[in-house]
């Protein structure tokens with residue numbers, strides 16, 4: 001046998017992101033015809049649109065949770081190409097992955113890192129969020145353990161009403177004084193997080209912003225002015241101009257998805273392009289006789305003989321087991337077809353109908369477009385009673401990510 005050619009999937013040559021091949025792609029990417037396709041140009045265009053909309057505010061592209069399942073490093077690069085000046089992650093390890101891949105823009109860890117993580121934060125020049133005194137002490141210890149260098153930028157987080165994480169308005173004034181008084185730190189940012197920005201008519205967002213403004217004023221009265229004030233997630237950035245301050249932190253919108261199903265028709269979201277498709281190929285197809293039941297439990301009974309296609313993805317890949325019970329459909333041959341019977345760990349069955357010309361090797365679109373049909377992440381979310389965030393984050397590492 002000669003040297004194998006470039007990897008191919010779905011009949012197309014795979015387009016690598018320069019210098020980056022995820023480990024799962026390297027070991028398992030080409031052996032099973034099931035994959036997630038990410039359109040990085042869409043991410044770049046989405047970020048460019050948001051940059052233009054919110055200017056002069058800067059954009060911090062949120063790439064936590066492996067870029068909401070899209071792949072953090074390629075998405076980070078695409079977002080930077082679109083104009084993002086900062087990146088946001090949830091945990092220090094995610095920032096470390098970006099640094100290891102050579103991403104050198106400021107990376108904000110959006111929750112206070114655990115004390116054990118502070119050395120990694122300092123070593124990787126990540127920007128920590130701080131909202132407790134023990135957190136500040138841990139950061140100072142980590143800074144003391146490294147030799148010299150420029151002051152570490154810090155963003156303080158104030159809880160203005162979401163009550164997840166963040167110091168109270170009174171506590172944040174104390175923390176700001178402590179940070180400002182310490183020459184190894186620099187108080188770069190102050191931020192908060194909005195609880196209902198995705199419900200544009202809810203006045204609570206204005207109450208949160210008013211509370212944030214009072215904290216900013218109290219700090220200013222004490223002579224402290226962090227240069228980067230920020231509050232807006234995607235929904236804030238898109239539909240609440242007052243929440244933009246010096247920087248916005250969009251996550252879901254950079255992937256081209258609405259923050260809430262109810263926001264999908266909003267004019268501010270129209271330019272966004274979904275970046276993710278989830279595809280596979282039919283692995284097996286056969287005619288099954290009328291009266292037969294299919295998949296575990298045999299709950300799905302055929303009233304007429306039908307072509308049943310097997311698709312090699314299951315709940316271990318992030319296809320929720322419940323999806324077949326709530327009307328989930330896939331696209332094959334440009335048509336919607338029901339997922340039939342129980343979703344199994346590694347495979348689903350699709351009822352293609354009597355005499356359907358579906359055969360092994362045919363393209364299956366689970367999320368994305370085929371012909372003039374489209375299945376969206378929000379369609380899955382609505383069927384499953386969840387949000388598109390959970391759908392894309394659930395697509396497991398077993399599915400290789402292909403970047404186009």
Ligand SMILES: Cc1ncc(COP(=O)(O)O)c(C=O)c1O
Pocket residue numbers: 062088110193232233234235249250251252253259
């Ligand atoms: C602190 C913070 N900022 C920004 C975001 C981005 O939110 P979204 O994806 O709704 O834009 C998140 C995500 O949950 C977050 O936790």
